[in-house]
Amino acid sequence: MKNKFPAPLVIVFVLIVVAAMLTWFLPGGQYVEGTFQPADSRPQTWQVFTAFYNGFVRQAGIIVFILCVGAAFWVINATRAIDSGIRSFLDSAARLERFPLLRRIGVNNLVIASVMVLFSLFGAVFGMSEETIAFTALVVPLALSMGYDSITGVCMVYVAAHVGFAGAFMNPFTVGIAQDLSDLPIFSGMGYRLVCWALLTAGTIVFVLRYAHKVKRDPKASPIWEEDASRKVAHEAGVDLLAEYPAEGAKTTWTAWMAFFLVLAALTAFSVSSPSTMIALGAWKLKIPGLLPALTFLYAAGGLKILTGKDKQENPARLVRHFVLFAVLFLLVGVLGYNWYINEIAGLFLALGILSGMAAGYRANTIAQQLTEGARDILGAALIVGLAAGIVEILEQGRIMDRILFAMAGGLESVGRTGSLQVMYLIQTAINMLIPSASAKAAMTMPIMAPFSDLVGVSRQATVLAFQFGDGFTNMITPISGVLMAVLGVARIPYTRWARWVWRFILGLIVTGALLLLPTLFIWK
DSSP states (O other), X not given: OOOOOOOHHHHHHHHHHHHHHHHHHSOEEEEETTEEEEXXXXXXXXHHXXXXXXXXXXXHHHHHHHHHHHHHHHHHHHTTHHHHHHHHHXXXXXXGGGSHHHHHHOHHHHHHHHHHHHHHHHHHHHOOOTTHHHHHHHHHXXXXXXXXXXXXXXXXXIIHXXXXXXXXXXXXXXXXXXXXXXXXXXXXXXXXXXXXXXXXXXXXXXXXXXXHHHHHHOGGGSTTHHHHHHHTOOHHHHHHHHXXXXXXXXXXXXXXXXXXXXXXXXXXXXXXXXXXXXXXXXXXXXXXXTHHHHHHXXXXXXXXXXXXXXXXXXXXXXXXXXXXXXXXXXXXXXXXXXXXXXXXXXXXXXXXXXXXXXXXXXXXXXXXXXHHHHXXXXXXXXXXXXXXXXXXXXHHHTTOHHHHHHHHHHHHGGGHHHHHXXXXXXXXXXXXXXXXXXXHHHHHHHHHHHHHHHHHTXXXXXXXXXXXXXXXXXXXXXXXXXXXXXXXXXXXXXXXXXXXXXXXXXXXXXXXXXXXXXXXXXXXX
């Protein structure tokens, strides 16, 4: 039996032990009113076991947040509403071939670009990752039927989602957690992050389109052309696979109507209490009269149209997508206009999960079971967050945390602010090769990197962006990523060939990330 790479929990626990060992050898020190003062260290021993509990207490809010989000999206995925929505999107895009102008422009180009923008948005807003496994099975046959290869199909879904994940502007698992750990307003600095996301997504689309055209001209240019040829996947096979993903919503039930009216009642109450909304993006502020009433009206009109629609089989899935859309809109309004924090967002996602289950006609026990399964599915990430926080606990209790920060600051004084930011970026990139979990790395590194950035004169917002880039890009090449290996397995792409093909692209993303970090030294001070 081949030796497997240690699991993230094992790696984090080993790091806790290493941190405890360092408390025996490194001299202690503390920052007092901004000045570093030597102090006696406190060697840690059995505290390596209490660090797990202390870490959970330290990060209780984030852990509960992760569990709520995971539980909610488990229910949403169970309704298959997102699956059927993407299937409808692909079907509609394929029908565009009947228009001569679009056929001349290249319908295939539009399909590839549209799908990639969609999944990039999913990665940027919801942190889509594991869900790309199922969609890879859906899109790869579509790419093959259009004359491309399996790598193109993987790029359309998995790569697009993870580039969006890296350049996220609302991802609660990266931006949200990292900013919370850095004592920054959640989802602040969104303007420049939107620019980064747009540039990274556009560059990725251009790269994939060029590769796709090359493969279509010469199928043997694909590293896996023999495997794709042997599968003999024709257009009919793609249609058959699409048929395997029907919407599983039953007929519209009274619970769907109840969910709709519960939300409508709540939004109406909010609209009456807050007829005007002050939107703030950094120093820029804009008062928008009637924003909540307008959104409430749009919600009501769209929901009634769905519930009274003739397609009783598809209506529940459409209502779930309606809930998801307006959850995103009210998340934006809540964060930008009403200073929502992690507890409000967790509550929003939990409500979204329950309402989605009601829209699908699930009984109360079924919704509770789905929420439990979703929380169980993401429990591993929550455990890692708690255990990773134990590393900081050990370092702080041993009085060597400030000593490490002081040494890092002193070691980087000669490279200046630019060099310090790039070094932090490279450190995050290197760590990601061993621990692909974003929430785990955030819990482990941001409590150290954030105060360190203060010492070297770099904005904490820039440090969070360095974490995002460092966390996202190498996810697409590290064999430690279970999602990557699962996607490659579904697409039947050997890892070695994928790595040989993708490494130049990953290197280009890393360099691009380094360049995009430079303006932050002037934008965020």
